[in-house]
Amino acid sequence: MILLDGKTTSSDIKDEITLEVLQLKKEGKKTPHLAAVIVGNNGASRTYVGAKVKACNRVGFLSTLIELTDDTTEASLLSKIDELNNNIEIDGFIVQLPLPKHIDEQKVLMAVDPKKDVDGFHPTNVGKMALNLPTFISATPYGILELLERYKVETSGKHVVVIGRSHIVGSPMSILLSQKRTVGNATVTITHSRTRNLKEITLQADIVIAALGIPEFLTEDMVKANVTVIDVGITRVEDTTKKSGYRLLGDVAFDEVSKKAAYITPVPGGVGPMTIAMLLKNTLLASKNNN
């Protein structure tokens, strides 16, 4: 069994980006600049955004953190986005989700200029992804493609089973892996809560992507030998034996499934760390397009 180590891989990617940034600077080109907008005081969101800013610093990007209070109106957030769209110093920006309930998330995502949408959430970028045109692929699917590529996991002609149909992971993953691309050309089955004979289907899979958000859902009896398993889930479960009072569980019963798997991502340290690296890659691309 080979561990698909997202921590090491994302660190490698960050090192590669650091070198690219040094090269850009040497050529007198602009330093990539990411902005992040956060509305309100959600603790998890603050942690995520903080990690993104820190990652920018590490690779030599400029970063701008825009913190808005909980009572920010939709109109004032939209006007801030408009400002970022028009600020030529900013190459790309993200609006950290979730937003407070009085703000229409879809409306906000639609307001981001697709050229600066390094999260890849704007319909125009989702459409380009679906049409296999150059675009910003959103961080989680992009990170999974990158992990599979760097570990040389063959996907062409393989049967991939995706569990979960979210717009963030399951749906784009199923689209990408079926396309003609380096990591692609797979036969892909997308399954979800309405799927009747899930186990019968996962047992056929060469690669399983578990992205449904139910801790330890995928058990060893559901996969065949030498399967590759990508675990996108990450759920906090109470654990009084831990100092923090909780531990993190993926959607895969790691201990038992890992015994059968050829390749498997751990949780934490698998897909999670890849997402920030891919956000940086998208920002670098935005910056090059903006040079």
Added chain:
Amino acid sequence: MILLDGKTTSSDIKDEITLEVLQLKKEGKKTPHLAAVIVGNNGASRTYVGAKVKACNRVGFLSTLIELTDDTTEASLLSKIDELNNNIEIDGFIVQLPLPKHIDEQKVLMAVDPKKDVDGFHPTNVGKMALNLPTFISATPYGILELLERYKVETSGKHVVVIGRSHIVGSPMSILLSQKRTVGNATVTITHSRTRNLKEITLQADIVIAALGIPEFLTEDMVKANVTVIDVGITRVEDTTKKSGYRLLGDVAFDEVSKKAAYITPVPGGVGPMTIAMLLKNTLLASKNNN
């Protein structure tokens, strides 16, 4: 076996649209107006566009046919599109494909205002479709959804196998049928030229959508009893016994597969006639949005 009769169904839809147009006129609202741009002298393209214009007349839409010569430059086509984007009389328009080789098709499709893109080919509309947001769904996938809905073919929890991954049919079909929607909630497998064990997969299907463009590819040994079969293929095959010198074949060996099927589309007269009806539905929607 029940025939999914696209000819009758599309005729029903046209009748419904005719009534809606009469109602719109009665309310003093604008008459839906579709424009079609055709470049060059491709015989098949002229036939298709002609049928679209005729269908507009039948339901009481206004239509404008813009015929450009083979040597039209990309720039002049783009300027024509710009004109249509800004013409408030026109609710929606299509650019008939294929375009002459000196014109970049993707660039042209990207130039169409998504609000007037009744073909649903613009990345913004493809993205909205993938995100299950209201949009123009392109005619062939939309027509298949409509056929399944009108014949009350259950899709929820069923296993759909799509053969072919084109951006026009296979890919959007696989996305749409897996979504939470009236005709949807299916477990969907997308297969293509790189799929290794196709027969093993199609034998599991409750619904097969054949969209690969190989005449009579799907044979009776590849499907289980009581399958529903949607045949998107339409290929001209030489036939000296016919006055025209050819006959039209689908991707399904109809004579043998129909004996096993619960529901099946004929070719011609299945999916084909639905596409124009759905283009009219999209134009009606564009007109309502423009009212």
